[in-house]
Amino acid sequence: MNLGNKVVYQIYPKSFQDTNEDGIGDLKGIIEHLDYLKELGVDYLWISPFFVSPQNDNGYDIADYRDIDPMYGTMEDFERLVEEAKKRNIYLMMDMVFNHCSTKHEWFQKALKGDPYYRDFFIFRKGRNGLPPTNWESNFGGSAWNYLPETDEYYLHLFHETQADLNWENPEVRKACCDIVNFWIDKGVKGFRFDVINLISKECYEDDLKGNGKRFYTDGPRIHEFLHELNRETFGKYDDIITVGEMASTTLENSIRYSNPDSEELSMIFNFHHLRIDYPSGNKWEVQPFRFHDLKKNLFMWQREMEKGGGWNALFWYNHDQPRIVSRIGDEGRYRKESAKMLATTMHGLQGTPYIYQGEEIGMTNAHFTDISQYRDIETLNYYTILKQKGKPEEEIYESFRRKSRDNSRTPMQWDDTKNAGFSTGEPWISVISNYKEINTLDREEDDSIFQYYRKLIQLRKTVPVIADGTFEALLEDHDRILAYKRENDSQLLYVFCNYFAEDVDVPYEVPEGCRCIISNYNEDIKPEELRLRPYEAVMFLKDK
Ligand code: ISL
Ligand code: CA
Numbered sequence: 001m002n003l004g005n006k007v008v009y010q011i012y013p014k015s016f017q018d019t020n021e022d023g024i025g026d027l028k029g030i031i032e033h034l035d036y037l038k039e040l041g042v043d044y045l046w047i048s049p050f051f052v053s054p055q056n057d058n059g060y061d062i063a064d065y066r067d068i069d070p071m072y073g074t075m076e077d078f079e080r081l082v083e084e085a086k087k088r089n090i091y092l093m094m095d096m097v098f099n100h101c102s103t104k105h106e107w108f109q110k111a112l113k114g115d116p117y118y119r120d121f122f123i124f125r126k127g128r129n130g131l132p133p134t135n136w137e138s139n140f141g142g143s144a145w146n147y148l149p150e151t152d153e154y155y156l157h158l159f160h161e162t163q164a165d166l167n168w169e170n171p172e173v174r175k176a177c178c179d180i181v182n183f184w185i186d187k188g189v190k191g192f193r194f195d196v197i198n199l200i201s202k203e204c205y206e207d208d209l210k211g212n213g214k215r216f217y218t219d220g221p222r223i224h225e226f227l228h229e230l231n232r233e234t235f236g237k238y239d240d241i242i243t244v245g246e247m248a249s250t251t252l253e254n255s256i257r258y259s260n261p262d263s264e265e266l267s268m269i270f271n272f273h274h275l276r277i278d279y280p281s282g283n284k285w286e287v288q289p290f291r292f293h294d295l296k297k298n299l300f301m302w303q304r305e306m307e308k309g310g311g312w313n314a315l316f317w318y319n320h321d322q323p324r325i326v327s328r329i330g331d332e333g334r335y336r337k338e339s340a341k342m343l344a345t346t347m348h349g350l351q352g353t354p355y356i357y358q359g360e361e362i363g364m365t366n367a368h369f370t371d372i373s374q375y376r377d378i379e380t381l382n383y384y385t386i387l388k389q390k391g392k393p394e395e396e397i398y399e400s401f402r403r404k405s406r407d408n409s410r411t412p413m414q415w416d417d418t419k420n421a422g423f424s425t426g427e428p429w430i431s432v433i434s435n436y437k438e439i440n441t442l443d444r445e446e447d448d449s450i451f452q453y454y455r456k457l458i459q460l461r462k463t464v465p466v467i468a469d470g471t472f473e474a475l476l477e478d479h480d481r482i483l484a485y486k487r488e489n490d491s492q493l494l495y496v497f498c499n500y501f502a503e504d505v506d507v508p509y510e511v512p513e514g515c516r517c518i519i520s521n522y523n524e525d526i527k528p529e530e531l532r533l534r535p536y537e538a539v540m541f542l543k544d545k
Contacts, residue, residue: 001239003267003312004468007458008093008191008244008355009042012320013050013072014058015412016358018424025412025423027073031084036441038088040361040451041458044242045085046093046193048320054104056162057378058320058410060195061102065180082188093191093242094184098177099199100163107176108164112148120170123156125205134205136213141382144213158199158217160378168200168226181234191242192235194266198223198247198254219247219254227258227265242267242353244314252302256309268312268353274298275322277329278403285383285400290329292500296474296483303351303472303485313352317343317360323408324359327366331536335502336363336439338536341453341521342498345538346483348457349496351472358413361454362441366408367433369401376430380405414440456519464518464542466492481505482533495541499533507531515541 017029027050037045049059050072059069068078082092101107110118125133125145132145132154138161145154146161156165166173181192201220208216227245235241243266245258250271258265276282276298278290306313317325326332330339340363348354369375372384380401387397402408407430414436415422421436433439444451461467470487481501487494495515499505511528520526520539528541 001242001267002468003242003353004351005462006043006242006353007041007461008044008046008314008353009037009040010319010355010357011045011047012058012358012410013047014429015410015423017413017415018426018428021424021426022071023424023426023428024071026071027068027077027081031077031081034084034088034090037090039444040356040455041462042090042356044091044093044191046191046244046355047095049095049097054102054162056102057160058376060097061100061104061160061163062097063102063104064106065096065101066183079187086188091190092188093193093244094189095193095195096177096181097195098166099196100157100159100165103162103164105164112150117172121167121173121176122164123167123202123205124151124153125156126153134213135207136216140379141386156202158196165202166200168222169203174226174229178230178233181230185234185238185241190240192244194243194245196248197227197245197266198250198258201226214249218249219251223254224257224263224265228263231264231266236264244353245269247271252305252309255302256306256311259306259311259313260309262310268314270314270316270319270355271302273302275318284404285387287396287400287403292480292483295329296477299346299350299483300474300477300485304474307351307472313350314355315347315350315352316355316357317347318409319355319357320409321406323404324364324366326363327408328403329500331502332365335536336365337448337450338521340450342500342536342538344450344454344457345496345519345521345540346498348454348461349467349485349487349494349540351470351487354458354461356454357409359409361451362414362439362444363450364409364411364414364439365433365435366402367405367411367431369405369407369431370398372398374431375401375405375407377406377410380407416440416442453519453521460518460540464492464494465489466494466542470494476507476509479508482507484509491545493543493545495528495543496538497531497533497541498538499536502535504535505533507533511541512543515543518542 013025016025018025019028051062052064052067052069053059107118107121132143136144138144139159147154198219199217201223202217203221245266247269255269257263259268277294278288326340412423412428412432417437421432443449466487466489470489473486475484483498515528517524517526518540
């Protein structure tokens with residue numbers, strides 16, 4: 001399959017479209033907007049989990065992998081969604097959360113009751129003199145071990161305490177996960193996103209004297225073996241299924257192996273190194289300015305090295321865990337449209353498969369919440385307590401959340417200028433951003449809308465071969481304001497120039513003769529000679545060889 005001309009759209013179902021006034025998005029709501037997605041031109045819909053779940057982590061805590069949460073609809077709704085999407089040449093990508101399951105899952109419930117078969121599905125350990133088995137920390141703050149007084153032992157949870165880690169060393173766990181993937185393949189699903197999948201191989205349980213435990217389980221000892229087995233037993237038997245692994249804190253070397261077709265593991269991977277640009281220390285709550293050079297360095301390094309090693313990148317600016325990119329490194333005020341389009345240009349010209357997160361195509365911004373009562377995310381709420389205990393002033397905590405909280409990208413999709421942005425006629429589970437009267441999909445037919453710009457970028461990927469299959473070369477690597485690169489194949493050359501700042505800048509690069517502009521966020525009659533970019537201006541030039 002040609003991964004280079006496919007585009008994926010991520011839906012966070014809770015916030016996409018509500019159809020029954022309960023203030024929560026649902027599967028019927030996705031069906032209602034399939035024509036919108038068709039118009040945009042995307043090929044796959046990655047939908048965040050809508051399985052049965054107590055919703056402590058908005059569905060990333062799954063209690064039944066084979067059924068739809070009633071809050072989102074029924075299996076019939078799901079089957080209709082698959083069918084209706086297919087009529088529009090759109091296919092579904094399911095979100096498989098296999099590092100952990102909800103403590104409400106029957107596996108965990110049976111384990112708690114002492115059933116030895118299911119106890120071996122999880123990681124139970126004795127403590128050490130009243131302390132947890134290791135000093136590992138949960139990704140949401142606090143210890144990664146939860147104490148069970150009934151049996152005087154702890155179970156591991158790398159995320160929330162209601163998300164118990166599965167024991168992948170147990171072949172029965174691996175088989176159970178394969179069965180689930182096959183169950184959804186039989187229902188017509190054509191893609192899978194595997195949640196924090198590089199954390200599943202854990203062999204050694206020791207104190208981490210240098211850190212929080214991550215180094216013991218990130219890209220763990222048997223990870224490639226497990227992914228290869230998953231591939232062989234499930235999606236690898238088909239040639240029309242795409243897969244993407246979410247790889248937390250992974251290395252280049254491992255990413256190449258995960259996504260090189262020869263290893264028969266996954267089609268591509270998400271890495272997050274290019275998003276560490278405003279918290280170099282690794283502490284995401286620290287408020288720091290964005291470092292342009294770090295962004296270029298990371299994006300370029302992954303482009304170059306994945307190409308060299310035969311790996312494949314999933315291209316993305318954010319997802320449901322990250323702030324909105326136009327607020328993070330663009331300009332959500334005066335240059336919102338220009339910067340949103342410029343950022344899109346950077347990503348959609350690169351080598352890989354682009355992912356668009358709902359609302360990105362209309363330039364949605366961060367939430368701008370002013371009170372803790374507006375936040376819903378478990379990570380944000382946990383850290384509110386932790387940071388307060390550490391004595392961090394309230395104002396600083398709020399400032400940090402306004403920039404980094406995962407809820408920034410989880411507010412309802414802004415469809416129109418009616419009540420609740422057209423998301424719901426009930427009370428939304430999380431507040432709609434007050435800017436919905438200006439930022440919504442109503443302007444999408446207009447030539448200069450962000451929506452039309454994304455639509456055009458997607459069309460270019462499908463019609464200009466060098467975008468899909470060209471090699472990558474960085475240009476002007478040391479430049480302080482411009483991000484630029486070149487793509488090349490046997491018959492074409494593509495040049496991309498993006499100004500990341502609000503001032504005009506000359507481009508110290510001689511674009512070869514015969515290049516023509518194929519897209520720009522200002523006007524398209526730009527000439528490549530003596531190029532000067534206006535605030536947040538972006539341009540792509542194409543040349544036939
Ligand atoms: O947002 C983060 C914490 O600051 C990330 O580290 C995030 O937790 C990480 O990328 C893993 O994310 C995935 O697994 C989590 C779930 O909460 C996220 O929504 C999901 O995308 C646990 O399942
Ligand atoms: Ca609903």
